[in-house]
Amino acid sequence: MRILHLADLHLGWRPAFMAREQAEERRRRRDGLLARAVDLALDPGRRIGLVVIAGDLFETHCPEEPLVAAAVAQLRRLEQAGIPVVTVPGNHDEITYPNSVYQRRRDGWPGLLVTNPHPAHVATIEAQGETVHLYSLAYTGGVTQTRPAIRQFPRLDQPGLHVAIFHGTLGEGLGDRSLPLDPDALGRAGYDYIALGHIHKPSEVRLGRGLAVYPGTVEGKGFDDPGTRQFTIASVEPGGVTLERVPDPAAQKVAVHDLDVSPLPGAARVEAAVAALADPEAIVRVRLTGTAPELLDAEAIEAACAHRFFHLEVVDETDALSPALLDRWAAERTILGEFIRRMRRRMEEEQDEDERAVLEEALRRGVQAMRRR
Structure with a gap:
């Protein structure tokens, strides 16, 4: 039966x-x-x-x-x-x-x-x-x-x-x-x-x-x-x-891809890596992970690559910014530089691993907010 x-x-x-x-x-x-x-x-x-x-x-x-x-x-x-x-x-x-x-x-x-x-x-x-x-x-x-x-x-x-x-x-x-x-x-x-x-x-x-x-x-x-x-x-x-x-070959593919951006030298290479996942019939979310080589604009990457997919979402889930990039900004006599210096001091003094992770995320988000403004 x-x-x-x-x-x-x-x-x-x-x-x-x-x-x-x-x-x-x-x-x-x-x-x-x-x-x-x-x-x-x-x-x-x-x-x-x-x-x-x-x-x-x-x-x-x-x-x-x-x-x-x-x-x-x-x-x-x-x-x-x-x-x-x-x-x-x-x-x-x-x-x-x-x-x-x-x-x-x-x-x-x-x-x-x-x-x-x-x-x-x-x-x-x-x-x-x-x-x-x-x-x-x-x-x-x-x-x-x-x-x-x-x-x-x-x-x-x-x-x-x-x-x-x-x-x-x-x-x-x-x-x-x-x-x-x-x-x-x-x-x-x-x-x-x-x-x-x-x-x-x-x-x-x-x-x-x-x-x-x-x-x-x-x-x-x-x-x-x-x-x-x-x-x-x-x-x-x-x-x-x-x-x-x-x-069912007619069923649309829905996929989530994790893209580690750590080895990529810049935003242009990150965009190219997203474009390489192209599938005009697929519904795709790309999660950017790892240490960002520079400040990434997920919305801009999404807009540049969207035509290659049926639907595309790009989400920035990188856990940190490049240390070299932070060093350069921290050396500036600006509000951004002062923010990075203060956050780094707090992270060095903090003993609790969970709290350090929160500070790391706060540093990343704060830098992104100020750079985008």
Whole structure:
């Protein structure tokens, strides 16, 4: 039984850290993710028998109607091809609200839409010659149990594969809307596969006889959430699960590069090193680290190199300025020179390493502020 396990697509999300036109282009590209997932599921060579969406298909509970219509059209393609699809609401596209997309569209939603607020057996289907029993819930504010973590999970005493789908957190979680799930109780339930969503980083953990899997988000939402750029397919049989990660070449690369500027002789060489990382399709943050050869203007370097990337951020995280440069400025009969001399004396007198690090940072920032003014 081969399952395409999707979660946390967050269709409709726009990056707030980009300019308006660029952010809209990023949203447009990212919203093609569901169509690419359906194309994968319909590829005969992949032999997909079931598609599950474990929450947060949309970024909000009330997405724009054209986006909803496009998503429904993609899910209809699965339905028309005879591939069952199960959609579980998440915490971003929560079913709680009267104007939730799942409240408005519940009667005509393709495949199985989970709406029950408590863990339950939601369907038994036949797929790829297997009987598959499905269990799930849709978190509903004020109704679904969240404290303590859910510990009651049903399971039919019938032959077949038993697959649970939840958008939640293993353990006590970080709040009601994280839907805490007791991992020991999930293990005792005896599911063969537990398809999870909510955590954007991929992971897997054995719970009892089954495997619980977070596939991770394919297209991330920022530098702290870069995305996996791959789809997850689970091959499930009694007593065993095999995972396959399929790259999504259309997913945009989100990357953070640390550039040690210590060996570079000047700002021009630093700019050239940033330019050498060029990728017109990538969303990139470059962190300048080490000892700066001279006073660096991160904004100027970013502006000079931005055309080489889809989006570029340059962040100055250098830990100090060149000692030779500081020596030259300290010799000046200026306010800047006096500032450097005083700070250096304080650093020499300070015994605490943490406090010296604070003084070093204060010296660097103070010099940058005065030189830029």
